[in-house]
Amino acid sequence: MTGTEGFRHFHDQLSHLKQRLLDMSEQAKALLDQSVDAMLTRDLSKAEAVVAGDAALDALELEVEEAAIALLALQQPMARDLRFIITAIKVSSDLERVGDHAVNIAQSTLRLLATPSIVTPMPEITEMSRRARRMLSDALLALVRSDGALGRAVCRADDEVDAMHNSIFRILLTHMMGDARTINGSLELLLVSRNLERVADLATNIGEDAVYLAEGKQIRHGNSGE
Numbered sequence: 001m002t003g004t005e006g007f008r009h010f011h012d013q014l015s016h017l018k019q020r021l022l023d024m025s026e027q028a029k030a031l032l033d034q035s036v037d038a039m040l041t042r043d044l045s046k047a048e049a050v051v052a053g054d055a056a057l058d059a060l061e062l063e064v065e066e067a068a069i070a071l072l073a074l075q076q077p078m079a080r081d082l083r084f085i086i087t088a089i090k091v092s093s094d095l096e097r098v099g100d101h102a103v104n105i106a107q108s109t110l111r112l113l114a115t116p117s118i119v120t121p122m123p124e125i126t127e128m129s130r131r132a133r134r135m136l137s138d139a140l141l142a143l144v145r146s147d148g149a150l151g152r153a154v155c156r157a158d159d160e161v162d163a164m165h166n167s168i169f170r171i172l173l174t175h176m177m178g179d180a181r182t183i184n185g186s187l188e189l190l191l192v193s194r195n196l197e198r199v200a201d202l203a204t205n206i207g208e209d210a211v212y213l214a215e216g217k218q219i220r221h222g223n224s225g226e
Contacts, residue, residue: 010075014084017067021088024060025140028095031057031102032136032199036129039109039192040121047113050106057099064092083216087209091143094202094209098136101195101202108188108195119185124171125193128164132196135161135203142210151214154207161200168193 031050038046068089071077077085135154142150172186172193211219 010071010077013067013071013075014077014081017064017071017085017088020060020064020067021092022144024057024064024092024095025143027053027057027060028098028102029133029136029140031099032105032133035102035105035109036133036196039105039112040126040129042109042113044110044113047106047109051103051110054099054103057096061092061096065089068092080213083213087143087213091206091209094205098199098202101199104195105192108191112185112188115184117182117185117188118179119175119182119189121189121192122168122171124164124168125189125196128161128168128193128196131157131161131164132200132203135200136206139203139206139210142207143213146210146214148211148214148217151207151210152219154210155204155219158200158204161197165193165197 031053034046034053035050037043038050068085071085072082135157138150138157139154141147142154169190172190175182176186208219211217
């Protein structure tokens with residue numbers, strides 16, 4: 001293989017990796033949206049579809065990881081390409097975990113549907129789900145565009161979602177203390193809130209990775225990267 005052919009082959013492999021990461025991003029977002037919609041509308045078939053759909057996301061994570069490792073091992077990429085490949089491995093792991101949290105939300109919905117409950121999803125959970133999903137979408141957009149400013153904005157938004165989770169915990173605790181019949185349903189909604197909070201954390205990770213990709217700076221653990 002000539003130098004030109006090798007260069008073209010490398011960039012074909014890199015383009016394939018980018019596309020599969022984009023495919024994985026779309027699947028993870030779709031699973032999360034479907035799980036939240038199933039919970040809010042109490043839709044059994046949607047919840048079951050989320051649980052069944054997680055295997056495809058797991059398979060994509062393995063494909064992305066293997067493609068990235070092959071590029072690292074065989075092509076010895078430099079500078080920005082190296083940063084992207086490293087980022088792809090980290091982001092694929094976070095996206096797989098988003099899928100896991102979507103499944104957890106769907107399973108909570110299935111349990112709520114299986115057991116009659118006087119507790120219904122609260123407006124606060126609806127708003128929290130909207131914010132967590134927006135964070136994930138913005139983080140992925142920041143990654144695709146190598147937009148460090150948007151990545152940082154996603155990280156700042158995490159505090160608001162954390163505060164909403166704490167507020168939901170207090171509200172549900174009050175319900176459970178006031179009426180024992182609400183305990184099972186409230187615990188399921190608390191699990192939903194916890195999973196949404198973890199999705200926001202994963203979106204924050206991806207936002208930090210977008211900053212690393214765009215600027216070559218690590219902003220994890222309170223490091224501003226300035």
